[in-house]
Amino acid sequence: MGYTLHYFPDNASLAPHMLLRELAVPFELALVDRTADAQHSPAYRRLNPHGRIPVLVDGDLVLYEAAAIMLHLADSHPAAGWSPALATPQRAQLYKWLIYLTNTLQAELMLWFYPLRFTDDPAGAPAVKDAMGRRISAIFSHLAQELTDRPYLLGDTISIADLYLFMLAYWGYGLTPPALDLPALRQFAACIAARPAVQATFAAEGLKLPPA
Template identity: 55%
Template sequence: MIALYYYPGNASLVPHMMLREIGTPFELRLVDRAQNAQSSPDYLKLNPSGRIPVLVDDGQVLYETAAIAMHLADRFPQAELAPAIGTPERSEFYKWMIHLSNTPQAEFRAWFYPHQHVADEAATESVKTAAGQRLNRMFDVISRELGDKPWLLGERFSAADLLLFTLMRWGRGMPRPPRTLPNLAALAARVAARPAVQETLRVEGIEAPFV
């Protein structure tokens, strides 16, 4: 049995889209952030850092979005959400999964939670502004690397595109949203057009514009 602990639009969106791409049965368990449920004793038993998502797969508890995504890609190879192990494409996939989660995803914490990054409250706004500027540069790099390819891995779609789509969504309220980069906007539109993604967005109550 697979259960995904999620909150609409959070990092849990990535494994949620993957589970619908895979088409395997799973249970969704809401972590009610309005009630700070991610910090409840029960949730901390699953993820001691109090972060969303958590995936429980046949009793194994996993946290960290990229790890969950790579686990699902391996567990359901027939869904082809990652290239075959041992191929150069697989290494590219690792590169993108780690880059996206280590670099822009981590930076988004400074954008969304700037108060956690300051000793002096007066610096909060400045920390957020600097995070936004760093995020712009990160999306510029991703855009240059993507070039005119349809997907991050070139001709083949992968879970890395779902992670990028989620990060673009998080950036939709920035002064210069990632969608203003035309090739990123085109990739996001391709992701949003996938039936499994549309179903995920519908279930999470997320309406257009998605990014």
């Protein structure tokens, strides 16, 4: 039986979607129409009570949280090499990066994208957005620094953390400067964007790849 990924274009489903295509496993996409608030429909909330996208259905398993979905997929197809073996130093680094990206960078990006959700004073929202933009730009500069001495977060081998970083950096187009204008991140993104599976994902979601 194949997988079903509940997605919306350019949402947190983008990274698991890229991975499914990289793995070349059978899967279906199920659109969660955010324009109609479908993520809060009773049917979708049965899959994810938090009303967030994505969800992966794998037989009886219903899984939300993009990074958990990617770990599950990568571990289910170890020969494809998207996650290092358990209990190795490289695996520990993978945990570090995935948790940093989701727990710190992605969480801060949410404040930047949606400052009105985080204040009862709408007049304060622009200041929240400005402050978050500065914090997030500093994070991307740090990540660009990390990537000056190696092509991928774990070294010479691509992993699910790189697909995750690519998604978050893509979301950072509205920063000053855009995340992908940082030379090391631009080079990193160009490598990822050259992958046929990534190109197929962007085409399927109707997204424009970042310029090389």
